[in-house]
Each structure stands twice: as C-alpha cells, then as structure tokens.
Amino acid sequence: SEWEKRVKSSSKIRSKSGFSVLVTGAAGFVGTHVSAALHHRGDGVLGLDNFNDYYDITLKRARQDLLQKSGIYILEGDINDAVLVKKLFEVVHFTHVMHLAAQAGVRYAMKNPKSYVHSNIDGFVNLLEICKSAEPQPAIVWASSSSVYGLNTKVPFSETDRTDQPASLYAATKKSGEEIAHAYNHIYGLSLTGLRFFTVYGPWGRPDMAYFLFTKNILKGKAIRVYESGDHGTVSRDFTYIDDIVKGCLGALDTAEKSTGSSGKKKGDAQFRVFNLGNTSPVSVSDLVSILEKLLKVKAKRRVMKLPRNGDVQFTHANISLAQRAFGYKPTTDLQTGLKKFVRWYEGYYGLRKKSHH
Numbered sequence: 001s002e003w004e005k006r007v008k009s010s011s012k013i014r015s016k017s018g019f020s021v022l023v024t025g026a027a028g029f030v031g032t033h034v035s036a037a038l039h040h041r042g043d044g045v046l047g048l049d050n051f052n053d054y055y056d057i058t059l060k061r062a063r064q065d066l067l068q069k070s071g072i073y074i075l076e077g078d079i080n081d082a083v084l085v086k087k088l089f090e091v092v093h094f095t096h097v098m099h100l101a102a103q104a105g106v107r108y109a110m111k112n113p114k115s116y117v118h119s120n121i122d123g124f125v126n127l128l129e130i131c132k133s134a135e136p137q138p139a140i141v142w143a144s145s146s147s148v149y150g151l152n153t154k155v156p157f158s159e160t161d162r163t164d165q166p167a168s169l170y171a172a173t174k175k176s177g178e179e180i181a182h183a184y185n186h187i188y189g190l191s192l193t194g195l196r197f198f199t200v201y202g203p204w205g206r207p208d209m210a211y212f213l214f215t216k217n218i219l220k221g222k223a224i225r226v227y228e229s230g231d232h233g234t235v236s237r238d239f240t241y242i243d244d245i246v247k248g249c250l251g252a253l254d255t256a257e258k259s260t261g262s263s264g265k266k267k268g269d270a271q272f273r274v275f276n277l278g279n280t281s282p283v284s285v286s287d288l289v290s291i292l293e294k295l296l297k298v299k300a301k302r303r304v305m306k307l308p309r310n311g312d313v314q315f316t317h318a319n320i321s322l323a324q325r326a327f328g329y330k331p332t333t334d335l336q337t338g339l340k341k342f343v344r345w346y347e348g349y350y351g352l353r354k355k356s357h358h
C-alpha cells in the first residue's frame, strides 16, 4: 500500500551505523530537531505524532512540512494505538526508538490531569509492550525530565539525588516512567536510556514555555508575569539550547547497547541508564527577561511576583558529569547566544523581520 511505501522509504538507512529509528513526538519541538539530525547523518527515521492541540497545531504542521521536505515521513497516530504501533514494527525492523512523545507542561495538569496519565504512562507502557515483543528488540532512549528532582534543594542535581518529591503531576508521571522503564529492563532485557532534559529552548520551540511567551508579550507591549522569587530565593532555570540537547540524544543512542531479551540470558543483563542533559549554568528568570529586552530592543512591562505553588519548582541546575563520561556530552551554547537564534527564528517565522526597502 501507499502507506507502507512511505513508511519504508522514510526508514531507509543511508549510513554505516545501520540505525533505523522510530521517533515518537516527531512533530514536537525536540522531536523535529532530533529527527532532522538523525536523517541528516543517514539514519532511517520514521516519525509518529498525534498532533494534539495542547499548543498551536499550525506550528506542529509547519515542523512536519519542514521534515517532509527533506524526506522524513511523520505518521499521524497515537502511541496508545497498539494496532498501529505493532504494524509499524512489522513493516520496519527498528533498531532504536527515540521516545519523545509526551504531555508536557506543568500547569496544564491542573486543567487536564488525565492527558498526562494517558500519554506519559499508558502510552509509554503500550510502546514498551510492543518493543518487548518486537524482533529484534530495539534499544530505547526516552525523554524524562529535570522535573523529577522536584523539591530537591541540593544543587547541582545529580542522577543519584532523591526524586521522591515531585511538585507536579507532570513530574510524577515522568518519575513513574523511569520506574516503569526499569521494570521492563529488568524483566524483558530491554535496553533503556532515560534523558532528564533541563528547560530546552530554541528555534521551533514550544509556545507554552516562558521564554516564548515573554518574547510574544514583550513584542506586543503586554505585561509579563515574572516569578522572581519563591520560598527558597531566586527562581532560576538551567536553560539548555536545543542543539546541545540533540547532541546528547544522539550520544545516548550511539552508546546504547543492544537489548538482550529475556530468553536464555541472565535477566537484568541489558542496559538501564539515566542521564541529566542540562547546561550547568542556571540563569534567573529575571535575567532571562533582561536578555530578551536587549535582543528585542523593547523594554518589558514586568509584573514581579512570588512563585505560587503551581507545579513549577524554584530552581534547576544539572550536574552533567555522568553524560560527559558516557558519551562526551558537553553543552556549548550560552543563553545569550541561544536566545539570539531563537529570536531570529521567531521574527522570521511570524514575519516580523524588518524588510529592506530595496
């Protein structure tokens, strides 16, 4: 069928690595960049995304267009659709799964708690069930989150720090994902690597995130709410540029060992890893706004407030030495440089760049 042809051609491997990767959440922010990078180096890539309306679908469609123009196919479907996902594994023998599909955002959980359980827990389990029975069993790299550190106040955050105090339902489902993954690794010998991303930003970013909302409202002359402090001092984030995150994702994929399967071999042999992927230099939200003011050449109307208990934690700060040792992860983009690239993209995408008169 036409469908199978497109799936197969998109998954065609052109590199020596021999990787064929299923990317879930491929029309998402991180998924778009990771898919493009994998395709660019010659790996076979098939995208899967349900195009939900958590944020502007036009932006997801634009990312899809961008990828499809370079020959990457993004199938519209849900990770909970067992029939569809099983069929994909029959048509393509994926060597790897890059699982990025999720219900993201911490505040939206107050409005729609079930969407978090649906995508981040049920959907993940559905995917793992299919991977465990797939032949060959793919190695899986998936997105966890820095939010698992919750109320932890010991900085920088190391992978061995406590993660038993989530501050949001989003964090709770991401933490559950890590425990579910561990169980699948232990019982079925699936190779699993979790990546705890720290506040990722950049071109094609997510419109629900603070840096994006600030840019939009500063340009419109609208007031912005800046949560400067909380119970424990300044509110800050370890903002990490998308290209650095992509390098980390590829590093994790490249060093992922094969799944061992549960038959014959000693159980628990396969790899289970969890890594922080951050920038290691947190910036206060207040300084983030100042950088944006300079780049946009507009003064923000700041409404300075104290952080309420809305799911946001007060600060994040990654210790990245584990990822550095495992696959040479080393972020190279500071916030100023990265935001400049974001702003350029934003102005271009929304047609705001000043046209020359000639």
Ligand code: NAD
Binding pocket: 024, 025, 026, 027, 028, 029, 030, 031, 048, 049, 050, 051, 052, 060, 077, 078, 079, 080, 099, 100, 101, 102, 103, 104, 105, 118, 119, 123, 143, 144, 145, 146, 196, 197, 198, 199, 200, 201, 206
């Ligand atoms: P995103 O929302 O842009 O991308 C997620 C994509 O998954 C979306 O396109 C969405 O349509 C799709 N999706 C959601 N539920 C699905 C389902 N049930 N079936 C199929 N597709 C589904 O978010 P992002 O910023 O690109 O995040 C990617 C991953 O990284 C997520 O797992 C997120 O939780 C995690 N993460 C992101 C950040 C960040 O700062 N961006 C930080 C920590 C963790």
